Amino acid sequence: MMNFLDRDNISLENVNISILGAGRSGYAAAELIDTLGGNPFISEFKSKTDVDLAKFNHELGGHSLNVLDCDLMVISPGISDKIDIVKQAKLNDIPIVSEIELASWFTNSPILAITGSNGKTTTTMLLYQMCIEAGLNSEIVGNIGIPFSHKVNNEIKGKINPEVYVMEVSSFQLEHIIHFSPKVSSIINLQPDHLDRYDNFQNYINAKINITKNIKESDFFIYNSDDEVLNKFFKNSSKNYIPFSLNMESRAPFNSNDTKVYYYENNIEIPLYYFDESKLVGSHNIQNILSAAIMAHSFKIPISSISKAILDFEPIPHRIEFSGNINGTAYYNDSKATNLDSVKVALNSFDRLIILILGGKNKGEIYFNNLVELNNEKVKKVICYGESGEYIFNQLDKINSKEYFKDFSTAVKMAIKSSNEGDIVLLSPGCTSFDQFSNFEERGNMFKKIINDYLN
Incomplete structure (x- = not known):
């Protein structure tokens, strides 16, 4: 068995490597292994794939014992440790790594890595834009959809x-790391999520906090001290662990007040940007901006580049995205909201009456009735849909006006019919999209199409 503990001397030449999962990251890992002279074997549980596997040894329709004939296993993020073949690999002492761990062995370019329950993609895209503004030759990778490999x-x-590589990282990708060591990393927030994958919230937290596993004194870790879980873990950490807060001035280079994010120069308070200058609205986006800005500053990106990127940044689709106005009713697509905390953020972004669309496929047991924001006068009506829709509908015993429809399109159309001038119709589902769609983007695009059809 090879020794993978000495990163600087790892060679894949003639090494047999099994890859679980033939999605984008699995296929990219196979290509990288092939380039490095290794022997990739791809094992896919499904009987069909979206990529042509002909150039690689592979199997479809299940994970056979052939997978165990390897010196190393690369596990795709969508695959759990709980499946039998992974358990057998562990019993056989086969090293198991994630795709980002594998790729990190073969580059010396610094990595700026972001994780958290919500806001990862916005923060990653914004930090990438800051790097571009500074003239850095930058690549954006990871959970955002472009495999690091x-x-x-x-x-x-x-x-x-x-x-520099700017990377969005999920908890799944952080489960199997050995050497992965970002130069600057951040956890924006932690809320219960993916409880269909993890036995409890603590296991999810442990996966996220793996991002700090290999931090060195010369590296930086940025965290949200307003988050109770993060503050508990990191409040007594060393000075390269930098907190940010919306509620108090911290030792971070940037802080916020009621109107702006600012910094000090020669003891003089100087605005980085005013809130009304940015298209990223809401307190959650101020946290995203602070995280990206402090990461950029820690990487020695000029303040002028940080500020310009913030002012020029366009909001990302499917994240509280304005999608049209029909007879005075505004429509917002927040299809990316796949957990309760995301729904909370969306509801707190508006002061008008809201017709809320909830539903999709649950990620474990989620108690929607515990969401305080649902149980106030601002939420005019809740429309539930999909696989989890009836489950949610039955939970909402404090909501007077609620309906359930199995079909997503029917639910959206009923939300339109239920609205009056001045209302907000908000798609913020609190569940994944996989009952009726391939991904949250497809669900969000369908929402926008229905709104656009009504407009035309």
Whole structure:
């Protein structure tokens, strides 16, 4: 068995490596392994894939014992440790790593990595824009949809020469790391999520906090001290663990008040930006901005580049995205909201009456009735849909006006019919999209299409 503990001397030449999962990250890992002279074997549980696996040894329709004939296993983020083949690999002492861990062995470019329950994509995109504004040759990778292995493979082949990788990281990707060590990392927030994958909230927390596993004194970790869980873990940490807060001035280089984010220069308070200058609205986005800005500052990106990126940044689709106005009713697409905390953030972003669309596929037991924001006069009506819709409907015993429809399109159309001038119709489902859609983007696009059809 190979020794993978010495990162600087890892070679994949003629090494047999099994890859669980033939999605984008699994396929990219196979290509990287092939480039490095290894022997990838892809094992996919489904009988069909979206990629052509012909160039690699592979199997479809289940994970056979052939998977165990390897020196290393790469596990795709969508695959749980609880499946039998992974348990057997552990019993056989086969090292198991994530795709981001594998790729990190073969680049020396610094990594800026962001994780958290909510806001990861916005923060990652904003930090990437800050790097671009500073003139850095930057690549954006990870959970945002571009496998790290794909970019590192291109780097090895001389197609790109990145000065920095900006990476969105999920808890799944952090479960199997050994050497993965970002130069600057951040956890924006932690709320119960993916409880269909994890036995309890603590296991989810442990996966997220793995991002700090290999931090060095010369590295930086940025965290939200307003988050009770994060503050408990990190409040007594060393000075390279930098907190940010909306509620008090911290030792971070940037802080906020009622109107702006600011910094000090020669003991003079100087605005980084005023809230009304940015298209990123709401307190959750101020936290995202603070996280990105402090990460950029820690990476020595000029303040002028940080400020310009904030002012120029366009909100990301499917995250409280304005989608149209019909007869005085405003429509917002928040399809990315797949947990209760995201719904809370969306509801707190508006002061008008809201017709809320909830539903989809649950990620474990979620108690919607515990969401205080649902039980106030601002929520005019709740429309539930999908696989979890009836379950949610039956929970909401404090909601006077509620309906359940199995079909997503029917639910949206009924929300339109239920609205009056001045209302907000908000798709913030609190569940994943996989009962009726391939992903949250497809669900959000369907919402926007229905609204657009009504407009036309």
